[in-house]
Amino acid sequence: MVDIDVDAVTMARALFGTSMAFHIIFATLGVGLPLMIVCAEIMYWRRKDRDYAILARRWTKALGILLGVAIPSGTIVGVMLALLWPGFMEIVGQVIALPFQIEMWAFFFEALFMAIYIYAADRLSNGLRLLSVFFVMVGASASAVLITDAQAWMNTPTGFKLINGQITDVDPWAAFFNPSFFTSAQHVLTTGYMTGAFFVVTSAAYYLLKRNQQARVIAYHRKGLMLGIVIGLLMSLLTAINGHETAQALHRNNPEKLAAAEALFETTTHAPLLIGGIVDADTQTVKYGIELPGFLSFLAGNSFDTEVKGLNEIPREDWPPLFVHTLFNLMVGIGFGLLALAMFAVFWHFRYRKTGRQFPRWAVYIFSLTGPLSLLGIEIGWIFSCSARQPWTIYHVQRTSEAALKSDSMGTLFILFVSVYVLLLILTSLVMRFYFKRHPVSSELPEHKEATL
Amino acid sequence: MTDATIAITILWVFLFIYSLLGSVDFGAGFWSMLFGRDSNDKDARAAVVANNFLSPSWKVTNTFLVLFVVALVGFFPGATYSLASLLLVPVCLVLVLLTIRSAFMVYAYSVSKYGRTLRIISGITGLLIPGLLVGVLAVTLGGFVEELPDGGLALDYGALLKSPTLYAHLAFGYATELFFSALFLADYAQEAHDASTYRVYRRLAVIFGPLNLLTALLVTWSMPVEASWLVENLKHEMLWFLLSIAAFAVGYVFLFVKRADGSIGRTRITVICVAIQYAIASFAYGRAHLPYILYPYVTLESGITNPAMFRSLLIGYTVSTILLIPVFILFWKLFLKDKRYLKQE
DSSP, X not given: OHHHHHHHHHHHHHHHHHHHHHHHHHHHHHHHHHHHHHHHHHHHHHHOOHHHHHHHHHHHHXXXXXXXXXXXXXXXXXXXXXXXXXXXXXXXXXXSHHHHHHHHHHHHHHHHHHHHHHHSGGGSOHHHHHHHHHHHHHHHHHHHHHHHHHHHHHHSOOSOEEETTEEESOXXXXXXXXXXHHHHHHHHHHHHHHHHHHXXXXXXXXXXXXXXXXXXXHHHHHHHHHHHHHHHHHHHHHHHHHHHHHHHHHHHHOHHHHHHHTTOOSOBSSOXXXXXXXXXXXXXXXXXXXXXXXXXXXHHHSSTTOOBOOGGGSOGGGOOOTTHHHHHHHHHHHHHHHHHHHHHHHHHHHHTTTTTOOXXXXXXXXXXXXXXXXXXXXXXXXXXXXXXXTTEEETTTEEHHHHSOOOTTHHHHHHHHHHHHHHHHHHHHHHHHHHHHHSOGGGTSHHHHHHHO | OOHHHHHHHHHHHHHHHHHHHHHHHHHHXXXXXXXXXXXXXXXXXXXXXXXXXXXXXXXXXHHHHHHHHHHHHHHOGGGHHHHHHHHHHHHHHHHHHHHHHHHHHHHHHHOGGGHHHHHHHHHHHXXXXXXXXXXXXXXXXXXXXXXXXXXXXXXXXXXXXXXXXXXXXXXXXXXXXXXHHHHHHHHHHHXXXXXXXXXXXXXXHHHHHHHHHHHHXXXXXXXXXXXXXXXHHHHXXXXXXXXXXXXXXXXXXXXXXXXXXXXXXXXHHHHHHHXXXXXXXXXXXXXXXXXEEETTTEEHHHHOOOHHHHHHHHHHHHHHHHHHHHHHHHHHIIIIIOHHHHTOO
């Protein structure tokens, strides 16, 4: 009986994790692209350069296709929360129902203004059009912040008392503004915006890599590229600063998560920062890693004397899985890599602005990978955050095994949903390719039309 | 009124709105598929009108579905475990259909070359959804629940699939979808001054109206013995059900009333009457269902959240409704009133 339970819980985690991973692709772009559209609309308004209006229009088309999957996949994870984690949702409904509820308001806001921006654009004044796409961005960003608030609360549950398994003294707003709220909210926003910006870079770089193009088309893509690079630089910089705050918050609130992320076994001051390496839990050693002495203490509390808690302080069965160290390194590595790349690109742009020297081809190749890399960073970050919270669903309140629905159907459902996700990933890519091949930008650029007259 | 009564009333309002919007949404997808076969067809305009409504509205309609689930779990967290145990598989099926339906609908807008195939898939998956959603109601009647040795609950698929009431519920869901969407689109076409499309949808509404009433009666006749508690309660609500039928009858008659311009049918009045019919009937049904959310395992009182959370949620819903109303009005004006939008190809 116990074995069956463990399997059902694992399958529930697999099903929900896969659904989240799938939804995150579309949801992140659903947060990031609206900001880019707003930026392009603002550039159009400031510079009166038609190219920016065309950029906004084409990104809106891409966003429309992505939302076709983002909205139902969001419906899936929203409903699955209740179906797969009823034990968790029983507590959520008692303590942290507010962000879910306010998120609905954000959804409506986004859905209504998205329809207005797409289908009523020609009937709106310029100011109203800009306002409606701005509200789309606000709605998308707000829903990301609110759902992340529930996740923040799972790490730092506040706003209630648990007496003999009964929840009492509920303070919904204290739960809402739990200690992780602000850092988590910033993190999800800046990384979402960063991913939207780098996807714009990816698509511009993809077209810039094509040979024998009109100078006009190259100039157009170059504008998209630089807009993406600038926003990407800003957002990855903010993410790095926020990452530092997040690490300090982990040190304060979830010490075992930080210990697992850094594979620190013994509590110590002058704790080293471990980069890379393979962690062996049984011998409590790390092979092939690079240690920066004292830097973990410094990172956690701005002083080398800060004492950082090690894994041996907590019972072995409450350890998170130690592969999270690798995930943590990958996430941070991707973040800093993209930051460095964006800095290089901005430097190059301003250094050679006068001469108009183009980016070297190898750099454009790397640019074309930034969007997927950024998204990979986000996926890894979510897997890190949720795996390193294990065995808890609600930190020190509810174990994952208590939260899950135990059902024999999980395995079948897992196969069904994964097939649907694979199908939709393939089809969405094909539809994007098909649409933008059929409607090349050269047919929209004003000069082109004059040339054919 | 107790907290639980207020909460279930709010949920009922959400459910009522979604049952109408969802019917129009999935029905419009189906009709647009049916009439969109050939752009030279005489009924091809009917597909255009359905799409004109669907394109800006489907995301909003979808949000009402999520709203209902979120509100249910927020107000009645105590009901989550039992409902999830029973509904895991059926609701997951709805989710898969819904995902395919929405994604393929958007694909069809973007890829004209394969638009026909994509639209068929989206139209048919969408058509199937409302029946399944109404089928969920059958599960809450009791009688299809297995009690597991560890104290958990599971759905007894054998009993459910053999039960005529499931099929009556399914039929009612589909008839409502086809009737109300046709009726609504007839009115929408009227608003667009599109006489030929209006005639197409009005005729469908005339056909599906009585069918819809018939399936509703089938649902009440097919109640299983386990639902005798509900049948007893339903008898007390008889007056309401008669009023509901009267509202339908009045609305249906107005489908045949001649207008000043010579065309037949005052569809706006019919739409309002049918909305009233559904409001009364679902309210009476909901009242008869009380105090049970899931008979006999979950009642309102066993499911309701704590008073502090309830108050916060209530304030939240009030504030958000007030903030959203102007946006809904703007949406209404742009897509349901503005002739420039309604008349576009």
